[in-house]
Amino acid sequence: MVEVVGVRFKSSGKIYFFDPSGLTIEAGTDVIVETARGLEYGKAVVGNRQVEEAKVVQPLKKVLRIATPDDHSKMVASQEKEESAKRICLEKIVERHLPMKLVGVDYSFDGSKVLFYFTAEGRVDFRELVKDLASVFKTRIELRQIGVRDEAKMLGGLGSCGRELCCASFLGDFEPVSIRMAKDQNLSLNPSKISGICGRLMCCLKYESYGYECGKKCKGAKTVENQPANPAPGAPKMVEKPLEGVPESPAIADIMTGECIEKAIEKEENE
DSSP, X not given: OEEEEEEXXXXXOOOXXXXXXXXXXXXXXXXXXXXXXXXXXXXXXXXXXXXXXXXXXXXXXXEEEEOOHHHHHXXXXXXXXXXXXXXXXXXXXXXXXXXXXXXXXXXXXXXXXEEEEEEOSSOOOOHHHHHHHHHHHOSEEEEEEOOHXXXXXXXXXBOTTSSBOHHHHTOSSOOOOOXXXXXXXXXXXOHHHHBOTTXXXXXXXXXXXXXXXXXXXHTTOEEXXXXXXXXXXXXXXXXXXXXXXXXXXXXXXXXXXXXXXXXXHHHHHHO
């Protein structure tokens, strides 16, 4: 077993395990941790606890200290710089006529790196853009291309249900979703009905798929009526009765990876 704390860097981001370094850290405590990107400011959402070594990626990075008021002020100042950095980057993209859409900017806590997130239909040669940005910010620049689901997570919004997007509110990781899940639930296969604002299959299709899988596994299962452990001579024998109310469910298809919904439907129908 290994002692860890769980830290998040975004409100709905993934939880990462860190070595508490002997500190007692309660959930909700702001901390400064060591990461591959340098020092980062995060929030402990899981206090000290023991977990199996198999669930931990070694070597664990360490929690350096509990955040101080000065650390908090530094973090706020970095966030304020992000808006200015985004505006400058947009201007440079227009000047270079690059086919890319800037989504967000992330300053590292120690100011050693500025990370720009963007989406594009294909590969983009942004080497000259990096040089332009490095000359302005005088620090290390990194551009990272992300997918449309990550874009929706970063920007947020409201889903067709009228609630805040799951990915932007509580989902730490994206779960694989397949067109078969919609078929199993007897939903319309109209792409506009089962797609989120990102244009991909809605994450909530995954929520009920577990129930359908359980229904398939329980199909044909039987139960027995209660009977004493040592029945008297002549007592009726045990009677098997099929379970009632268990829905049938087809097998779950393979995960849909990157295909648009229309192509996925056509592929499955041909099969």
